[in-house]
Amino acid sequence: MTTSDSTLAKRPPRRVYHLAGPGDVIGTFRRWLADAGGDEREVSRTYSAQFFDVVTAHGLTALVEASRAREAGVEGRGIRVMARPQIGRRWRGPLWDVAMVLNAARILWTAVRFRADTLVVGAGTRWYMLIPAALLGIRVVPILHNTLWAEGVPPPRRGLRDRLTGLFWRRFAAGTVAISPAAKRQVESLASGTRGEILVATPQYDRGQFEGIAQPEHARRPFVVMYAGRLERDKGVFDLLEAAERVEAVAPGQVLWELCGDGRARGELEAAVERSVVRGRFVLHGHRNRDEMRAAFERSHVVVVPTRSSFPEGFNQVVAEGVLSGRPVVTSAVVPAIELVPEAVVLVPPDEAKGYAEAVLRLLGDRDEYERLRSAAAGYREQFFDRERSWARMLERVLGLPARVVPVESEAGDSTPGSEASRAA
Secondary structure, three states, X not given: OOOOHHHHHHOOOXXXXXXXXXXXXXXXXXXXXXXXXXXXXXXXXXXXXXXXXXXXXXOOEEEEEEOOOOOOOEEEOOEEEEEOOOOOOOOOOHHHHHHHHHHHHHHHHHHHHHOOOEEEEOOOOOHHHHHHHHHOOOEEEEEEOOOOOOOOOOOOOOOHHHHHHHHHHHHHEOOEEXXXXXXXXXXXXXXXXXXXXXXXXXXXXXXXXXXXXXXXXXXXXXXXXXXXXXXXHHHOHHHHHHHHHHHHHHOOOOEEEEEEOOOOOHHHHHHHHHOOOOOOOEEEEEOOOHHHHHHHHHHOOEEEEOOOOOOOOOOOHHHHHHHHOOOOEEEOOOOHHHHHOHHHEEEOOOOOHHHHHHHHHHHHHOHHHXXXXXXXXXXXXXXXXXXXXXXXXXXXXXXXXXXXXXXXXXXXXXXXXXXXXXXXX
């Protein structure tokens, strides 16, 4: 593998076009501009806020595109943030392929009109469709928020698509920031050597957000199992409901399930809960802000992350947040975050409600195992406070920029946006 550091140093970025994805990037930007103590809606430091920090620290000009909704754009401090929904986001089958081409063409046209010298892409099209931008001399920097395929299951065979993806990283990607070691390995397996470095960033948190967080008594009942994230089938929320029903059959009335978050499947899930034997013990709280999330973690005994193998999870920050809160985490190999906290998690087979039920029952009945997992969690905390491992620092490195972003914990009124509970920005 060769790095592009020397090339980038000779041609530092000045005008950056960033496709940030579906989060509430505009809302985050407004709060960032106001410097009002950050985004109270979130738990971790959002990647978009870190991007804004990099841009201003180095005097760059940036155009940022968010695809969440149609709303008025915002400008300030050399940054313009606009909302532009992805073309064909609800298309399926062959039409989805057409949508990817159309989105790639729009990205290229926007980059040219903006006179971008650098394209930082976290979402929007297939990676190999960015090759024309690189051929025009635009530095292309992929941000791997998701893996290329779900971890823990055999990778799909996609023939030509995989070869083109490998070619993109081998010849055209100037540098990459990956959200997990798993995402980096997958790229390297396709590319057999990459043009630019692939650097792995670690989610970042404010130490104060988790200081003094109340620890649960194992014997306290009900035993609270907490889920935080989008309410979607791919995120495993219906598996969780089945697991709750299985647990109820063995330990009636002993376990309370709390779900924090919102999503497209909420109505369907609420209807299923109404028909369920765990009605009243399977509670949907909706989106929770930062302080409400802290309270939810304090109420919980266990955090569960049931992402299904149909979703290419990039990291899942709730695993980190559970560990930072001193809670055991129940999840599967589909979730790449487990690699950073291996002794603090209980692994179950992917897509298996029975496995989640058995894990919860085991923790409910085995205090020694429960306390062992909690003790292990404490040993993994520091990496999530280490600003040298942050997304901002990795972006500076792949762009060939000196480290200038002020560490978050030294800023006045530090905040911590970005939980999986809403996955904003």
